[in-house]
Amino acid sequence: MPDIINEYQKWKQQGEDLRVQAKHAMETRFRDLLSEAVHIAEEYREDFGAVLKPPPAVTAFRYKASARPKAKKPVVKTKPAAAAKPAAPKPEPPAAKPNPKVAALQKRLRTAVKKLEDAKAGGATTRPYEDKVYEIEDELRLALQA
Numbered sequence: 001m002p003d004i005i006n007e008y009q010k011w012k013q014q015g016e017d018l019r020v021q022a023k024h025a026m027e028t029r030f031r032d033l034l035s036e037a038v039h040i041a042e043e044y045r046e047d048f049g050a051v052l053k054p055p056p057a058v059t060a061f062r063y064k065a066s067a068r069p070k071a072k073k074p075v076v077k078t079k080p081a082a083a084a085k086p087a088a089p090k091p092e093p094p095a096a097k098p099n100p101k102v103a104a105l106q107k108r109l110r111t112a113v114k115k116l117e118d119a120k121a122g123g124a125t126t127r128p129y130e131d132k133v134y135e136i137e138d139e140l141r142l143a144l145q146a
Helices: 002-048 100-122 127-145
Strands: none
Touching (some): 100 127
């Protein structure tokens, strides 16, 4: 009788191990597919200037295309270590602290522009969003002049 119990416990443990492995494999595949979908959406937007929308059944895919394409970093050629001279570290000038009001306005502007782009992509009415962007830009101009 104890042999049957031991065999059952081994079988149960193997099943649990397989379950954990399958769970990890499915999660990895899901992330890979979503990453590929993001890449395809970005490429489509860059090539055709429009935003791909997921099918109506997909409600949790919240990726939004970036406002401007990412610039590719130029390749910097470096000299071999033997030929390079050690440079003295240059002290960086202290960065001026940005005005919190200006920073808040810039953040609001970015949000409003994203909403405007989403409305344009979705074919919705854009007038309220255009007005909001204009108002925030005006406030920002006034804040920067002061």
